[in-house]
Amino acid sequence: MQSWIRSSGIRSSKTFCTGVALVVATLFSWAPPLAGTPNSTTATASSVDENGISESYIRQTSQPRWIEIDLSEQRLRAWEGKKLVYSYRISGGKRATPTPIGRFRINSKYRTHRMRGKGYNIPDVPYTMYFYEGYAIHGAYWHNRFGTPVSHGCVNLPVKQARNLYNWASYGTLVMVHN
Incomplete structure (x- = not known):
């Protein structure tokens, strides 16, 4: 042998x-995307913050970095544990094309990527990070209406801020989307 x-x-x-x-x-x-909302069986009333995010859940994740997307405020926050790193205005999905709510993970990243769908075909979308099916966090060079829901479900950021987030986040980074 x-x-x-x-x-x-x-x-x-x-x-x-x-x-x-x-x-x-x-x-x-x-790691596959996590669908749904935070697991209420793992949190007690004293360990859930004002956004409904369990502190024990954050400690259990393998990476202390995570992204919070608050659709009611049209704001993205990037966290390292409990420390706020970035806070940016976004444009989430319109009422007819909403951004999905739940817990997900960044599963692919592209420096630039063509995005196509019903009613749009945009080349060279910068700093694209997919977190669920065809939904991504990315830069938007074609509008400046951040703070207003105008997308087809993705989370739009100004290009410079999208670059910062793209360089900060890695594959598997937790993305929590809520109203």
Whole structure:
């Protein structure tokens, strides 16, 4: 058996070991989006803040960074634990095309990305971070009506602020969307 391993080059192949390590790391690092609202069974009345976010839930996540999107205020807040890092005005979804509510995770990031849907086809959308199906947080160069719901369900930010958030957030960062 050892002679077969030696002759096949597997034992001495750094490329093979690196490839296996990458596959294993990818399999164990991926986290599916979390749908729904915060789990009320994990929180007590004293551990839930004014936004309904459980402190114990924040401590249990593997990353202390998380993004809060408050649709009633049209505001995005980026947190490191309990410390506010960014607070930006956004444009969420219109009444006919609402932004989904729940807990999600950033599952893909694109420096620029073409976005298409019914009634729109926008090239080079900057700093796009998808968090649920076709819904993303991204920069919007085509309007300046932040603070007003005008999107098809995505969360629009001014380009400079979208860049800051894109550089700050990573794959798997928690995104909590609420009214």
